[in-house]
Amino acid sequence: MERSVSNNFNKAVFNQALLGFLDASPTPFHAVQQMTDLLDLSGFQALDERTVWQLAPGAGYYTVRNGSSIIAWRQPTDYKGFSKGFRFTGAHTDSPCLKVKPQPEMLRQGYFQLGVEVYGGVLLNPWFDRDLSLAGRVTVRDTQGQLVSHLINFDKPVAIIPSLAIHLDREANSARSINAQTFLPPILGQLTSKADFRALLKQHLTDQGVDNLDAVLDYELAFYDCNKAALVGLDQEFICSARLDNLLSCFIGLQALLASAAGPGQVLICNDHEEVGSASACGAQGPLLSQWLERVLPAEVNRYEVLANSLFISADNAHGVHPNFADRHDDNHGPQLNKGPVIKINANQRYASNSETSALFRHLAEQVGVPVQSFVVRSDQGCGSTIGPIVATETGIPTVDVGVPQFAMHSIRETAGSDDARNLARILQGFYQTETL
CATH class of the missing domain: 2.30.250.10 (Aminopeptidase i, Domain 2)
Structure with a gap:
């Protein structure tokens, strides 16, 4: 398995690596194993929660809970870097x-x-x-x-x-x-x-x-579908696979982290049990992130200052507008596949995005030349949610909910655009290396 697909995120190489990751990850346990294998090859050090951690500036680490949730990160290159906050990307490893x-x-x-x-x-x-x-x-x-x-x-x-x-x-x-x-x-x-x-x-x-x-x-x-992940379409415009929601975001976040140079604190957290409410020892509503913060932030650092200067990008796929069911979307908020990642917004806080965090994500996307779309559910329909509002509520970290648009969410086989995953990875790599937010 390669260390990383490339700092430039070549489309063909990126997508082939993505297909392999999806095929090798039929369960959250297997997905986390795939991620740890890549982290090991990239020089990240595994840390056991049952031991004392010794952390070095600029070094990469990861820790796993329950075999199905993982936090991978790079320490800031110096203690002054803590005042710049952490750059968090969050996703989930489980699928219906x-x-x-x-x-x-x-x-x-x-x-x-x-x-x-x-x-x-x-x-x-x-x-x-x-x-x-x-x-x-x-x-x-x-x-x-x-x-x-x-x-x-x-x-x-x-x-x-x-x-x-x-x-x-x-x-x-x-x-x-x-x-x-x-x-x-x-x-x-x-x-x-x-x-x-x-x-x-x-x-x-x-x-x-x-x-x-x-x-x-x-x-x-x-049980899982034996049909392999594939590129589909006359020009291979689509990626079709099981578990795109949300292994797609896990892979994107990991590749962005591996392709980034050390600088500010860079974190990827992938939780299990999002699809059933996140209330578990390794879920987003559990203590995994808060306990990690207690261990990683040194005593001389003001934790609340660090979190206030941080940003959490909750990456979870969005509903692309289906050409056969376009009336199920708000007329002005129907994301299209291969037209860029989506900022997800909900006035009732089912998503954690606000005007400031959304603007920051748009700014990050502009820096790498990637277009951005918006999703708002129809006013006469209920709205799903993500780990974003949970993290924002539990930690106070400014949060934005984003995702790659897809069809057939929660089906045994889902469809996304073959450009979108790579483009979101480009944004997240730039995000990880941004010195000031």
């Missing part, structure tokens, strides 16, 4: 999906199935008739009685959720609703007796070279 239940085994009509739980606001219809695989984290007890966790990825089609034929559901195209409990259990094969799922996991780990296994005790596993 179907997670395997703790006791999932089902045997119905001779078919072996697994019970699943819906994670986040899943767009369910696209999950039918897909080649599905299974990935996540498995915690085992070894033959010495030690508990050890392993990442697991079957990395091949192992399941499918077949649709009911139109002949048996004549209203499927006009009035179909999906029962998450009864419609969604994937089929993994045909058996005469119910299989032990934990035994199957143990065998898979053994086949992958994990030795000295005693028992699989627990797991966090999710």
Whole structure:
């Protein structure tokens, strides 16, 4: 894996690296592993939360919590640099999906199935008739009685959720609703007796070279689409993949950080559990960022001065205007793919952008020649949210919500523009290297 795609963010190289990152990251655990591999190759030092940290000016570090959230940063080049504040980029590692239940085994009509739980606001219809695989984290007890966790990825089609034929559901195209409990259990094969799922996991780990296994005790596993990320369109105008929301922003932020030279404090935080409210030990509403601030800011530095001089760019994808459903957007706020990243604004504070932070982002974009769009939800519709308002509320850091426009948010396969990710990375690289905000 390359250290970074390039300081110039060549479009072809950037997008090919992005496709590889998406394919290798079927779960938040795998995404964070990919990110730590890149950070290691770039000379960043891993820090364990259970130890004392010794931090050097200008050096790069990262720390991981729960295997699914990460903070990566460069220290300011000198202590005077703290007064200039930190440049934060925030994203999230999780995506809506179907997670395997703790006791999932089902045997119905001779078919072996697994019970699943819906994670986040899943767009369910696209999950039918897909080649599905299974990935996540498995915690085992070894033959010495030690508990050890392993990442697991079957990395091949192992399941499918077949649709009911139109002949048996004549209203499927006009009035179909999906029962998450009864419609969604994937089929993994045909058996005469119910299989032990934990035994199957143990065998898979053994086949992958994990030795000295005693028992699989627990797991966090999710199904995912085996279809690879791809460039699509007559001129490859689009990127299509699972989990663009929000692995796209994780990759963008990481590449911007790796391509930046040391200077002011530069931070990338990617939290898990945004899709379910962010309330967890490693979520944005949890203590991860505040505890990191306590450890990184030295005693002689006024923390509130540092935060007041900082900016947090919350990067999470935006709704591009769909040509078949243009009426779902405000007439003046329909972002188009490949027309630049989007500033997201909401009068009811579902986004944290204000006139000052939005103006600063526009200014940063102008410095690198990247156009910017705006998104405001229709006044007769509800608005989603991001980690931006949570961070602003918890820390007081000035915050702006931005994102790459996309189609089919929360589908099993989403679409974004092939220019937009690279252009947002260019803005974030300039942001990381800006001496004064």
